[in-house]
Amino acid sequence: MAAMDSLFLLFLIPLIPLSLLAILALIVRPRPIKIPIKSRHVFVTGGSSGIGLALAQRAASEGARVSILARSAEKLEEAKKLIQLATGVEVATFSADVRDYDAVSKAIDESGPIDVLVVNQGVFVAKELVNHSPEDVKFTIDVNLVGSFNVIKAALPAMKARKDRGPASISLVSSQAGQVGIYGYAAYSATKFGLQGLAQALQQEVIADDVHVTLIFPPDTDTPGFEEEQKSRPEVTAIIAASSGSMKTEEVARKAMEGIKAGKFTVSCNFEGFLLSLATTGMSPQRSCWLAFLEVITAGPIRLVALFFQWDWYKAIEKWSKTKTK
Ligand SMILES: NC(=O)C1=CN([C@@H]2O[C@H](COP(=O)(O)OP(=O)(O)OC[C@H]3O[C@@H](n4cnc5c(N)ncnc54)[C@H](OP(=O)(O)O)[C@@H]3O)[C@@H](O)[C@H]2O)C=CC1
Numbered sequence: 055m056a057a058m059d060s061l062f063l064l065f066l067i068p069l070i071p072l073s074l075l076a077i078l079a080l081i082v083r084p085r086p087i088k089i090p091i092k093s094r095h096v097f098v099t100g101g102s103s104g105i106g107l108a109l110a111q112r113a114a115s116e117g118a119r120v121s122i123l124a125r126s127a128e129k130l131e132e133a134k135k136l137i138q139l140a141t142g143v144e145v146a147t148f149s150a151d152v153r154d155y156d157a158v159s160k161a162i163d164e165s166g167p168i169d170v171l172v173v174n175q176g177v178f179v180a181k182e183l184v185n186h187s188p189e190d191v192k193f194t195i196d197v198n199l200v201g202s203f204n205v206i207k208a209a210l211p212a213m214k215a216r217k218d219r220g221p222a223s224i225s226l227v228s229s230q231a232g233q234v235g236i237y238g239y240a241a242y243s244a245t246k247f248g249l250q251g252l253a254q255a256l257q258q259e260v261i262a263d264d265v266h267v268t269l270i271f272p273p274d275t276d277t278p279g280f281e282e283e284q285k286s287r288p289e290v291t292a293i294i295a296a297s298s299g300s301m302k303t304e305e306v307a308r309k310a311m312e313g314i315k316a317g318k319f320t321v322s323c324n325f326e327g328f329l330l331s332l333a334t335t336g337m338s339p340q341r342s343c344w345l346a347f348l349e350v351i352t353a354g355p356i357r358l359v360a361l362f363f364q365w366d367w368y369k370a371i372e373k374w375s376k377t378k379t380k
């Protein structure tokens with residue numbers, strides 16, 4: 055009898071995860087979606103350098119019509135030549151500052167209705183807040199956060215008005231420093247955390263128009279912007295950021311494009327980034343029942359892992375501040 059009972063229990067055990075998975079498959083929202091790239095209009099802000107340039111080139115090579123926007127006309131021209139050389143595709147360039155709503159709006163209207171909007175422009179200087187001038191803090195917020203609002207607001211009416219053109223996408227390039235606050239990134243992290251709120255609210259507002267929002271979270275990436283940042287980055291910022299290693303620009307663009315096409319809300323770029331996304335998923339939408347399953351069963355343990363990371367980082371900060379005050 056006892057043997058029968060334990061056999062029965064043995065059959066019952068797998069039923070628990072299986073029914074959880076079945077429930078999640080029923081309830082995850084929004085529903086999974088695929089975003090086509092070929093023959094569509096992809097518009098990339100900050101498309102003249104680094105991650106944005108790599109994304110624009112990737113979209114062109116996949117058969118999209120591509121527009122790029124940035125401030126410097128020279129850098130835009132260079133990027134245009136580079137993409138043409140690599141893919142044979144001629145991209146449209148728009149010189150505008152994302153802080154200037156009218157200029158952004160004019161460029162977007164000129165470019166024609168957008169199917170896939172990639173909001174990627176960003177500035178970053180790693181500096182302790184005490185050493186950061188109020189002007190620089192405001193500049194970071196204006197370009198990274200207010201600029202993103204400007205771009206999306208300017209593109210939204212035409213994106214919502216599309217008829218029979220398939221699912222559209224608005225993706226935003228955040229940062230792993232937009233999932234966890236990091237020493238030296240008070241202003242920068244604040245702007246990238248801001249994108250999370252913008253993206254979550256926006257997804258609810260545009261789902262009925264078949265527009266799908268994606269947030270991309272790269273680690274340190276070997277772009278021209280990063281090269282510049284490294285010249286003055288506090289040592290402890292570099293130590294903490296090293297927990298997630300660094301990636302090649304093309305690799306980040308490949309991950310980002312895969313995520314956009316798969317219609318994911320959250321896109322992590324490496325293994326540490328995947329852990330970070332599990333740890334910080336909170337109230338964000340999840341389209342995949344498999345990932346939802348993983349989020350539910352790892353919720354407790356991943357918090358423990360996060361606390362170990364914090365332990366390690368605070369040790370580094372303590373050690374570093376001692377050597378500094380000596
Ligand atoms: N590199 C990294 O380590 C990481 C980067 N990121 C994020 O990825 C994004 C791209 O970064 P990355 O490729 O490194 O940066 P780059 O500095 O290499 O390129 C930035 C791009 O944004 C444009 N840009 C900057 N300011 C403005 C503005 N006010 N108006 C319009 N365009 C502007 C630049 O052109 P121009 O100057 O001519 O305007 C350029 O095309 C950023 O949002 C960044 O925060 C996230 C994680 C890691």
Ligand SMILES: CCCCCCCCCCCCCCCC(=O)[C@@H](N)CO
Binds near residue numbers: 178273294329330
């Ligand atoms: C639960 C476990 C979590 C484990 C991993 C945590 C690792 C976090 C590292 C954060 C690195 C931030 C890099 C910012 C890059 C960036 O945006 C700058 N280069 C400026 O552009």
